Amino acid sequence: MAFLGRRVGQWPAPNIRSTLRTASRIAASILSAAIAAPLVAQVNVVTTTPDLADVVRTIGGDDVDVHTLTTGEEDLHLVTVRPSFLVQVHRADVFVQLGFDAEHAWVPALLQKAKNRAVRPGGAGFCDASVGVTPLQVPASVTRDAGPDLHPRGNPHYNLDPRRMKTVARNVRDCLVRVDEAHRAGYFERHAAFEEAIDRHHATWKKLLEPCRGSAFIENHRTWIYFADAFDLRIVGSLEPRPGLPPSAKHLADIIELAKRENVRLVVARPRFAELARRVAKDCGADARILQIGSLASGRGWLAFMDDIVAQFASVLGPGVSEAGDDGSRDRDVKGRGEGGRGARGSGEPDRNRSRCP
Ligand SMILES: [Zn+2]
Numbered sequence: 001m002a003f004l005g006r007r008v009g010q011w012p013a014p015n016i017r018s019t020l021r022t023a024s025r026i027a028a029s030i031l032s033a034a035i036a037a038p039l040v041a042q043v044n045v046v047t048t049t050p051d052l053a054d055v056v057r058t059i060g061g062d063d064v065d066v067h068t069l070t071t072g073e074e075d076l077h078l079v080t081v082r083p084s085f086l087v088q089v090h091r092a093d094v095f096v097q098l099g100f101d102a103e104h105a106w107v108p109a110l111l112q113k114a115k116n117r118a119v120r121p122g123g124a125g126f127c128d129a130s131v132g133v134t135p136l137q138v139p140a141s142v143t144r145d146a147g148p149d150l151h152p153r154g155n156p157h158y159n160l161d162p163r164r165m166k167t168v169a170r171n172v173r174d175c176l177v178r179v180d181e182a183h184r185a186g187y188f189e190r191h192a193a194f195e196e197a198i199d200r201h202h203a204t205w206k207k208l209l210e211p212c213r214g215s216a217f218i219e220n221h222r223t224w225i226y227f228a229d230a231f232d233l234r235i236v237g238s239l240e241p242r243p244g245l246p247p248s249a250k251h252l253a254d255i256i257e258l259a260k261r262e263n264v265r266l267v268v269a270r271p272r273f274a275e276l277a278r279r280v281a282k283d284c285g286a287d288a289r290i291l292q293i294g295s296l297a298s299g300r301g302w303l304a305f306m307d308d309i310v311a312q313f314a315s316v317l318g319p320g321v322s323e324a325g326d327d328g329s330r331d332r333d334v335k336g337r338g339e340g341g342r343g344a345r346g347s348g349e350p351d352r353n354r355s356r357c358p
Contacts, residue, residue: 043180046092046119048103049076051159051294052129054301055172056096059191063183064094064176072296073271076156077244079106086114093179095119096172099130102156118179127175129168133158136225151243159294161226162202162306169194201303205310206231212317216262218255218286220269220277223293233313236262239269239276252280259284266316287316 045066047053053068060066069085070076076098089095089110097103111120119125135154158164173191177184213232217224220239228235237258241251259267259280267288269277274290281288289312295305 043093043176044091045094045096045176046088047096048079048107049098049159049294050297050299051165051302051305052096052098052168052172053297054295055129055165055169055194056094056176058194058301059169059173059187060176061186061190063180063186068297071298072292072294076102077105079103081106081110081113085110089114089119090116092116092119092125094125094127094175096127096129096175098156098159099128100133100135100153100156100158101151124178125175127171129171130156130158131171132167133164136229137222155222155225157223157293158226159302160224160306160309161230162198162205163230164226165302166195166198169198197303201306205306208310208314208318209233211319212314215266215317216259216264217266217268217313217317218259218264218280219267220273223270224268227309231310231313233317234262236264239267239273239280247276256280256284259286266313289313289316 042065043060043063045053045056045060045064047056047066047068049070050068050072053066056064056066067088069088070079095111097107111126117123121128135158137151137155139152159168169191173187176187180187209231214234216234216236217228218237218239219235222238222240222243224233224235227233237255239247239252239255241247247255258264264284265286267277267281267284267286268291269288270293271290274288277288277290280286291309291312292305295302299305
């Protein structure tokens with residue numbers, strides 16, 4: 001046995017080693033060939049959010065391969081960098097961020113560690129989508145009292161405003177042209193079609209929300225200012241006393257009092273604040289809508305997401321319940337897109353006359 005064992009142990013080993021060496025040489029050469037000359041010459045784009053990925057996909061068409069680092073369900077201010085992020089950003093030709101410090105807690109470190117100069121600020125492949133976007137809620141001064149989610153350059157949730165998303169679309173187009181001049185015509189053509197689609201949808205959204213102009217609502221985090229600005233709605237308070245801070249009992253009592261005074265009929269919140277939002281809504285005689293604040297990676301893109309949230313606002317603030325409230329279309333939207341959240345159905349009891357806007 002010892003003899004056999006030695007034979008078994010010694011004789012094949014050099015061959016296995018050489019086979020492994022050959023295999024790894026082949027793998028390495030395949031890998032380097034793949035890196036040097038990809039079969040499909042697409043621009044590799046990495047974005048921080050699904051909204052941005054959707055814009056890139058729409059304008060880039062078949063000329064791009066795009067991946068979003070987040071699913072849309074995370075808190076964009078508090079994302080944990082995974083090793084896969086480093087690999088994706090290392091290989092990227094273009095990196096697109098929302099900007100206004102929305103990703104300040106994780107993107108600067110990610111770009112530093114990913115060892116890809118082309119997609120760092122100053123590189124041809126770095127695209128800050130917020131360039132040229134007019135910010136709202138820029139603090140006069142930034143102190144620790146402002147809360148954990150500091151946004152010294154203004155509120156970063158501008159993806160809820162179609163006018164500002166047109167600026168984003170132009171930024172994305174220009175960045176794609178910069179790194180892939182050969183496909184310039186395609187980028188311009190698809191960008192023009194996207195702008196037209198935004199205008200078309202925007203007109204419909206304005207029409208749907210026109211009867212609600214001036215209506216008041218409450219949010220959970222300071223997220224909806226751009227949406228309110230675009231459609232002339234009023235935010236009268238936030239469940240968070242300061243961005244990123246949980247509310248005290250006193251703050252909630254104040255908010256409920258304020259909501260009653262201001263005739264608030266809608267409380268909007270992200271899924272993780274659903275229970276609180278429903279409780280506050282019940283206490284002030286309003287409806288709660290549990291909404292995402294951007295499209296989901298599993299959803300049908302930014303325009304469809306906006307269709308959905310506009311329908312949700314109109315269902316509470318718009319004239320009449322039956323046409324925009326609990327009909328089949330909203331049910332289909334919520335299930336089909338994975339957006340809007342289950343609360344859209346679970347919390348909107350149509351038991352009151354909602355036929356008026358203030
Ligand atoms: Zn925020």
